[in-house]
Amino acid sequence: MTVLAGFTPTEAGLLVVDAARAEAQRRRSPLLILNSATGSACADRGLATAADLHRLREHVAxxxxxxxxxxxxxxxxxxxxxxxxxxxxxxxxxxxxxxxxTRTGKFLMGSVAQDVLLHAPCDVLALRLPF
Incomplete structure (x- = not known):
């Protein structure tokens, strides 16, 4: 079994990775970190650059x-x-x-967290981020 972390190239994203890393260590399970985006850089700020991914790998190592x-x-x-x-x-x-x-933001953009919480095939650890 594997711990899966959703990653965005932000400080908040690194906090999620740190929590997932701790969870993987506690469970003695492998860790998979996933960055996904729609491919439209102007519409999706969640897309990590090659440099972001390099820093992420160093952070985990x-x-x-x-x-x-x-x-x-x-x-x-x-x-x-x-x-x-x-x-x-x-x-x-x-x-x-x-x-x-905001409610408007949720309406216009949807809620990734809500979809994952409702439809993931396993437990979900949701961190309340300070940002």
């Missing part, structure tokens, strides 16, 4: 844990990518971050 990092650049939605990957790898738990959004 500093903790002495082996992690696989995947990126999906042509996702329909980030939530679908997380759910599909969780099914594909038989994830034990999915780790995501929650951020405050």
């Amino acid at each position: 500093e903790a002495g844990i082996d992690a696989e990092v995947r990126q999906i650049t042509q996702a329909v939605t980030a939530s679908e990518s997380l759910i599909h990957t969780a099914e594909e790898i038989s994830a034990e738990i999915v780790v995501i971050g929650l951020r405050q959004r």
Whole structure:
């Protein structure tokens, strides 16, 4: 069984990775970190650059844990990518971050967290982020 973390190239994204790393160590499970985006850079700020992914790998390696990092650049939605990957790898738990959004923002953009919480095939650890 694997711990799956959703990653965005932000400070909040690194907090999610740190929580997932701790969860993987506690469970003695492999860690898979997933960055997914729709492919439209102007519409999707969640797409990590090659430099972001390099820093992410270094960040995880500093903790002495082996992690696989995947990126999906042509996702329909980030939530679908997380759910599909969780099914594909038989994830034990999915780790995501929650951020405050307005009702209008939720209506217009949808809620990745809500979709993952409702449709993931396993438990979900949702972190309330301070940003």
